[in-house]
Amino acid sequence: MAIDFNAMPPSTWADNLAKNSLGNLQNALDSQNKASKARSDALNQLQKALQDYKSSLTTLSGKKSLMAMSASATPDGAATVSAKGNAQAGNYSVFVEQLASAQQLLMGDLAGAAAKAGDKLTIKLAGGDSFTVPLDGADKDGDGKLTPGELALAINRADGNAGKVNAMVLNSNGSSQLVLSAGKSGEKNAISLDLSQVADAGLKAGLSAPKELSKAQDAVAWLGGKTAGVRLQQGSNTFDNIEGVSFTVNKLSKDGDPPLQLAISRSDSDTTANVQSFVDAYNKIYKAIADLSQPGSSGKPGAAFADDSSVRALKGQLNAILRQSYDGITLGQLGISASRDGTLTLDSKKLGDALKAAPDALDRYFNATGQNGALKQSSDYLDKWLNYSNGLIKQRRDSGDREQKDLGRRQDALQQQYQQLYQRYLAQFTQLQNMQDQMKQTLGMLNFN
Template sequence: MAITTNASNTYDPTASAQALTDKYTADLQTRITEQTKAATATSAALTNLKMAMTSFTSSLLALTGTKPLLVQGATFSSTAVGSATATATAAAGTYSLFVEKVATSNQVSLGGIGGSAIPASGDGNLKIKLANNTDFTVDLSKANSDADQTLSATEIAAAINAEPNNNARVTASVITIGGVAQLVLTSTISGEEGAISVDASAMADGDLKTALGAAPKQLVAAQDAIIWIGGKPADPSDTSNRVKQSSNTFSNIDGVKMTFTKAQADGDTPITLTVALDTSATATNAQSFVDAYNKLKTVLDGLTDPGDPSSGKAAGTFSTDSGVRVLRDQLVRTLRETATGALATFGITAQRNGSLALDTVKLAAAVKANPTGLDKAIGNNSGGAPSGIAGKLDKYVELWTSSTGQLAQRETSVAKLQKTLTERQAKFETDYTTMYNRYKAQFTELQILQERMAQTTDMFDALFGNDKST
């Protein structure tokens, strides 16, 4: 009688242990994975929301915190003579101006300096004076930087520039003409008060004192700017409308700043300054307010979107979060409650979906009729005195963005959850390994037993394989 065995029930202990371990741990791993994925998505969504709200606040502050939305323009009839700007408080109108002179900074040169002997200590004090009664002294006995016992124009220029008491009022440089180096001094103080003079009287007699004490050559004269408001009168003794100053920037007209770059010639027609509402720049500011709000709302809409399963569109991360939906709805409600009147008058209206739209034609007409109304309606979100719609929106946003606000609380909560999930995953992996090793050891023992049984079966086959009796 022959005894036979079927080897098809052999198995791999490693594969069997892993399959059995996976079977008992799959549900737990799925839950941890899904929770981790959700926590990661929530963290990313909170970051996105925080960035959008912070950007919105910054945009409001940039638009309304320090400057008005209404822009007054100031232009010259000839841009060749200069440029002008106006604040929102500048009165509209036209002004006649004649630019007689523009202010210049004094520049002088001194020659014949190179190769002079180094003055002894106390004999090299060079004083440089300005017409505004300020001066400073340079000790040229310490100016020899290359130790060749002579002073060059370059070394003297470096000593002047490095003198601490100079305070950058005079800059020194060297210009070489026909092989001869000239020391050039330039005043950084505009106008007549910046006129330069050099006093070498305290220096010891010698070539250096002679060269520095000589009358300097005037390269650019120190000159004040002179303009005439209303045009230059025919009577030369009439200076009632003459304005003279060291700077080329004038602010004699309230709310207007004028900077001149070129003088007019005698007999030229006076230029005209026109101050008027800049509707284009004002519309740009208003559109920036609209865009800042719409950008925030777009982010909120995306985060709270319920999705559309029929089309495969996924829901937003906060689609079931009542707090974020309330934030979105409150912003829309705040805008609608305040915008239906004042803002609508200036062409800014809330649409059916809660976004804003700007009618530039209506805006232009409204600001002409009421120049200050737009800024009063929108207000500002400055920390000192927030007002208007910007102030109300910013106040509500701050409930979320402050250090103790909703965003900070939610970020702390999700960070704790992520830490917990990380710890759970680590424990899961440890438990998985323990379970796997236990099953592998058991299946390995079973495999050994199976092999022994197979060997026993082979032995019986060998003993009884030739038995013909059946």
């Protein structure tokens, strides 16, 4: 059969033959690239799934206790109260005798104040803290005087202050006065001034006799009733004396009025929600790993990690950690059971019964002694995969990058082979086309018809 080399240009003949010659090599390389990309995509999915699970564990660990408590205070507005999982249910009566307040001092006339070389102001708190305010550079405008604003700036910026004392300027009736406020309430934060290193008479006079606008005062409350109960005194209006309970008083109690009542009770719905969030997080990671390692069946190819023993071991180890007993408590005792597909199911009624019998069961299992329960054990194992510098995800990603570079080099080499074959075939077909054209011309000259 005659071949018409004019049917296609030589470049097309050369391209087809060159690609056909390297077709098997290119197909094999394409398959390897496809498999490599699938593994890379699967690794990204695995990393995200592990990070999501770890974030869920971190959130639960941050609760300190999965046992949720509800707390309320009456009368309304008298106090705010919260309770942690280690709080004991009950009702507490509180009489608020005194509210804590922060001291505030109004300085005297500073119109004639100035700063001399070496002048220093030392501010002390009754609890023992103190800091020094150098005054040499306080005169910012260089007019030889120290204004209340310049003094406030020097005090607020002084090393060692860090909010212990806040200085401000009060403008009233055409004059400006310096006001010092303690950063915290309570008697230990009462302010005093050491003027022994202040030489300027005008400055010393203005700071010597401040007017107290607000007193440094502790909060005083009686747990169980005024005078007959337990007296609590501290610098803050927030009390943490009852284990697991924190309450902030807002109003004074009056003799004859009903005392402040704090009601602490177990919140079964919130506790169940905490445990269910753990179950959901585990089921999500378990299903993600199962999908990524699903073996092939019925002629369908397996997932990217179908033959990966390390990924299968990951799923098994996460499961094994939860199967352990922590401080004598198991998942089953908390009403959590495993389904046939490996996911977990929570029986809220069984959980409630378990917590009635042992209110600390959740914390014993999930946190255990020294915070070394199921949450920490799971989180520590995840770090072996997620560690940024040497985790298994990092190692696999580095290996995948090396594989991609090798495939890239092989593709470049194959492209060079293609170019060589293409140029050779192009020259040959160009020559054949020219010969065919010459033969046609010769035959045309010999055709006497």
